[in-house]
Each structure stands twice: as structure tokens, then as C-alpha cells.
Amino acid sequence: MPTSKKMKKLVLNLALLLLAGALFAQITVTNATFPAVGDTLKTAVDMAPSGILITAPGGPFAWDFSSLTPDLNQETVFQAASSGSVFASFPDADLVSIGQGGAETYYSISATTFNNLGFSGTDPTGGLPIQTEFKFNPPVPELRAPLNFIDNHIAESSLDVAFSLDAIPANILDSLGIPTTIVDSIRIKAIASRFELVDAYGTLAIPGGSYDVLREKRTEYRDTRLEIHLTFPFPFWQDITSQLGPAAGFGQDTILSYRFISNTEKEIIAVVTTDVSSTTPEQVTYKDNGIPNAADEKFAASPKVAVSPNPTSGVLYFDFENGETGSYDLSIFNSTGSLVLEKKLSLNGSQSEHVPFGQFGPGTYFYQIKKAGSGLGATGRFIKL
Numbered sequence: 001m002p003t004s005k006k007m008k009k010l011v012l013n014l015a016l017l018l019l020a021g022a023l024f025a026q027i028t029v030t031n032a033t034f035p036a037v038g039d040t041l042k043t044a045v046d047m048a049p050s051g052i053l054i055t056a057p058g059g060p061f062a063w064d065f066s067s068l069t070p071d072l073n074q075e076t077v078f079q080a081a082s083s084g085s086v087f088a089s090f091p092d093a094d095l096v097s098i099g100q101g102g103a104e105t106y107y108s109i110s111a112t113t114f115n116n117l118g119f120s121g122t123d124p125t126g127g128l129p130i131q132t133e134f135k136f137n138p139p140v141p142e143l144r145a146p147l148n149f150i151d152n153h154i155a156e157s158s159l160d161v162a163f164s165l166d167a168i169p170a171n172i173l174d175s176l177g178i179p180t181t182i183v184d185s186i187r188i189k190a191i192a193s194r195f196e197l198v199d200a201y202g203t204l205a206i207p208g209g210s211y212d213v214l215r216e217k218r219t220e221y222r223d224t225r226l227e228i229h230l231t232f233p234f235p236f237w238q239d240i241t242s243q244l245g246p247a248a249g250f251g252q253d254t255i256l257s258y259r260f261i262s263n264t265e266k267e268i269i270a271v272v273t274t275d276v277s278s279t280t281p282e283q284v285t286y287k288d289n290g291i292p293n294a295a296d297e298k299f300a301a302s303p304k305v306a307v308s309p310n311p312t313s314g315v316l317y318f319d320f321e322n323g324e325t326g327s328y329d330l331s332i333f334n335s336t337g338s339l340v341l342e343k344k345l346s347l348n349g350s351q352s353e354h355v356p357f358g359q360f361g362p363g364t365y366f367y368q369i370k371k372a373g374s375g376l377g378a379t380g381r382f383i384k385l
Contacts (some may be wrong), residue, residue, distance in 0.1 A: 026059070026201045027212045027263045031145035034114045034266075035078045035095060035107070041267045042288040044070035047333055052272060052281040054258065057217075059149070061202035063260070065270055068207055068284055070292075071333070072368055072379045081106055086120045089133045093117055108139060112146075115139035118159070132167075134159050140192075147261065149201045149214060155194040162187040162229070178240075182232040189227065194220040204260045204269050208289025211269050213260040217278075220255045305369060311383035314358035318369070320351055330355065331368045340365070360384055 035041065046068045055061050081093035084104045090096075093106035105119040118135035136157045144153065164185050165178075178186070200215040227237045241250050256278050260270040267287040274281050306319045318330070328345040330353075340360060345353050366381045 026149045027214060029145055029147035029214060029261050029263045031111060031114075033261075033263065034109055034143055034145070035076075037078060037080050037095065039078045039266060041076045041078075043074050043076070043267055043285050044068070044288040045072040045074065046284045046286070047071040048338075049272075049281045049284045052284060054272070054274065054279060054281065055200065057199035059201040061200060063202060063204045063213075065284065065286065066205045066207055068270075068286055070288070071331075072366070073288055074379065078107075084120075086133055089120070090117050090135070107142070112144060113141045114143035116142050132161060132163070134161055144196075147198060147214060147216070149198050151196075151198045153196045155196065156192070158189070158191045160187065160189050178228055182230055183228045184231055185229045187227040187229065187237060188224070190222065190224040192220055192222045194218055206270060206286050206289070207291035209287070211260075211262040211265065213262050213269055216259045216261060218255075218257045218259060220257075222253045222255065224250045224253075226250050305378040305380065307367070307380060307382045312357060313384075314356070316355045316357050316382065318345070318353045318355065318367075320347055320353070326371055329370050331370075332357075333366045333368070334360075334363060345369070357384060 048071070049065075049068060051067045052065055053063070055063070076097050078095045078097055081087050081090065081096045084090070084093070084096035084098070084106065086104060087093065087096070087106075090106035092108050094109045095107040097105050097107075099105070103119055106117045108115045108117055116136060117139045118133065120133050136159055138157055140157045141153070141155050144151075162185050165180060165183060168186065196216055196218050198214050198216045202213065202215075204211055204213045225239055225241045227239050227241075229235065229237055254276050256274050256276055258270075258272045258274070259268050260272075262269050265287060268285075270284055270286040272281050273283045273285075308317050308319065325347060328347055330341075330343040330345055331339060332341040334340050341355075341357075343355060347353070362384050364381060364383055367379065369378045
């Protein structure tokens with residue numbers, strides 16, 4: 001065989017070998033990773049991540065997120081949908097997860113999708129503390145299977161919920177400037193379009209483990225509107241979204257995130273939320289393997305804590321039930337993950353602690369409470385008017 005032919009054959013074999021190796025590195029995510037009744041998914045949140053690199057599409061990559069440290073720890077427990085208090089409103093649901101504040105999220109499962117049907121709780125914008133059932137139309141796919149490199153999907157959904165003024169606290173109506181003499185109800189309308197692209201693959205290292213993953217880039221466009229129903233001079237709906245400040249949670253928004261998905265774990269290994277340029281990670285939620293934070297403290301949501309009033313216009317009261325006696329650290333973060341307040345609490349069993357909060361602007365805030373040295377703690381959120 002001529003030398004040129006031998007060389008061509010060698011190059012061809014090498015190319016096939018490299019291609020086979022690349023294909024071997026790619027995984028397929030199956031529906032075995034969908035949550036089921038009895039599953040408890042544990043995640044941690046780093047609200048100020050550093051050293052996280054968003055690579056270009058392709059692969060295989062070796063991503064290293066082992067520098068992540070938890071600011072919050074969370075558990076999501078999945079139960080049979082029939083155990084939810086408003087199951088009758090979600091008759092197609094298979095599962096429900098119940099949050100710390102009592103919010104219930106309902107899901108349906110098919111062979112190819114794990115769908116979010118909606119939830120019972122407060123306004124999803126974080127702007128109006130109205131308790132009701134919110135239903136997505138159509139349901140929102142949270143997980144898909146089978147999922148492979150270069151797969152792409154489009155998901156669109158909306159919700160449309162109206163409330164009588166009788167259901168809304170008077171101080172909320174005053175803060176929104178709603179003329180109650182000629183308005184009898186308000187309506188929240190939200191439309192979301194999401195573009196999903198599995199654009200990379202490789203291995204991802206996080207605290208406590210390394211996993212073969214697919215990376216899915218999600219770009220979501222949301223438009224949330226607030227309308228009032230005027231009764232004078234004739235009945236009609238009027239959009240007042242432009243009159244509200246951005247802290248109310250209404251208007252248009254773009255959310256960019258990267259999800260690193262394994263074919264062996266039910267938790268998403270990491271979800272990186274970035275700025276709209278897709279270059280600066282702003283927050284990372286990742287699988288909690290029980291690795292402590294930088295202060296060598298590991299905590300779980302064990303003490304029972306209630307925050308009132310929620311929403312608040314000034315002082316917050318943290319009510320503890322059966323809390324261990326000792327010193328606790330309270331940290332409060334704004335919606336972008338920035339630390340805005342720290343306070344030492346000294347507890348003796350069940351009691352209430354007040355925290356002045358009137359100097360902070362309106363919006364949604366998150367709190368984290370940790371007992372020094374023991375790892376016990378709790379997390380949650382509240383709304384500042």
C-alpha cells in the first residue's frame with residue numbers, strides 16, 4: 001500500500017477513535033431521574049459564587065465548581081399529590097412538594113416530561129401577598145427525557161388569575177395607588193417563553209462529588225402584568241404595570257441559566273444563574289453532598305421558625321418553636337443574593353425575636369438562621385412593602 005494511503009488510513013482511524021471517545025463521554029439522561037413519591041432532594045445555594053467559568057458550547061469539558069460554599073441549604077420532599085390540601089384543584093397531579101411556609105407545588109409525570117402544574121401559595125412575582133391557586137397553562141416542563149447533547153426545546157406557558165379587592169389587604173391597595181371606589185378586582189397575567197438547548201457535555205466537580213453531565217442553557221423571557229377592573233364609566237380592564245416600580249416584581253424580565261444534569265442523580269447537579277450577558281454567575285444552586293461552608297458549619301432546616309407579619313412594612317418578628325437554647329446568627333439577603341443585614345440572636349427554647357426592617361426598600365428577601373457550632377438552622381423568605 002502506498003505511503004499516502006497508509007497515512008490517510010491512519011488519520012481516518014485516529015479520527016474515528018477520537019470521535020468514539022467523544023461520543024462515549026456523552027450521556028443520555030433518562031426518566032429514571034424524575035422525582036418519585038418519598039424522594040427528598042437536597043440542594044445548597046451559593047449566593048456569591050466565585051471561580052465559576054461558563055465555557056463555550058461543545059465538549060467534553062471538565063468543569064470545576066468545587067469552590068462553592070453554601071449560604072442556604074434546602075430540602076424538597078415529594079409526596080403523593082392526594083396528600084396536598086388543594087389536590088382537588090390539581091386533579092391531574094401525581095406529586096406535591098410542600099414548602100416551609102405551607103406553599104404546595106403540584107407536578108404531573110409522563111414518560112418524557114416532569115411537569116409543574118402550578119401551586120397554592122402567594123403571588124409568584126413576590127409583589128402581592130395573595131394566597132390562592134396558580135395554574136400554568138399549559139403545564140411547565142421542569143425535566144425532560146430522554147435528553148441528549150444538542151437537544152433543543154421551546155416551552156411556553158401563562159397564568160391568569162383575578163382577585164376581588166376584598167381579598168387584598170388595604171395597605172397593599174394603598175401602596176399600589178388603586179382607587180377602590182371605582183375598582184372591584186385586580187388581575188395578574190403572566191406569559192413566559194423558554195428556549196432550552198443542551199449545548200455542552202463533560203464532567204462537573206462540586207463539593208463532595210464529580211458527575212458526568214449534560215449542560216442545558218435556558219433563556220426565559222417573562223412578561224408579568226397587573227390589571228385593575230374599573231367599574232366607571234363602564235366596566236373594563238386597565239393595565240397599570242407601568243405605574244409600578246421594579247421592586248414589585250412586575251414587567252418584563254430575561255432569566256438566563258445553565259443546568260448541569262446527570263443521568264444518575266435526581267438533583268440537578270448545578271444550576272448557574274447568570275447576568276443577561278451570560279458571562280457573570282450570580283447564584284449557583286447545587287446538589288448538597290453534606291459539605292460544610294467555609295466556616296466549617298453544616299446546617300439543616302430543623303428548628304421551626306415563622307416570620308410575621310409577612311409582608312411587613314417595618315418590624316419583623318421571628319417566632320421560634322422548640323428551638324435549642326443558644327446563640328444563633330441571622331442573615332438576610334435581598335433578591336440578588338446580596339447580604340443586607342446580620343444579627344446575633346440569643347434564644348432560650350420557644351420565643352419571639354423582633355428585627356427592625358423599615359429602613360430597607362420594598363421587595364422579596366431571604367433569611368438564613370444558623371445555630372453557632374451545632375449546624376442547626378432554618379431558611380425562608382418574606383416580602384417588604
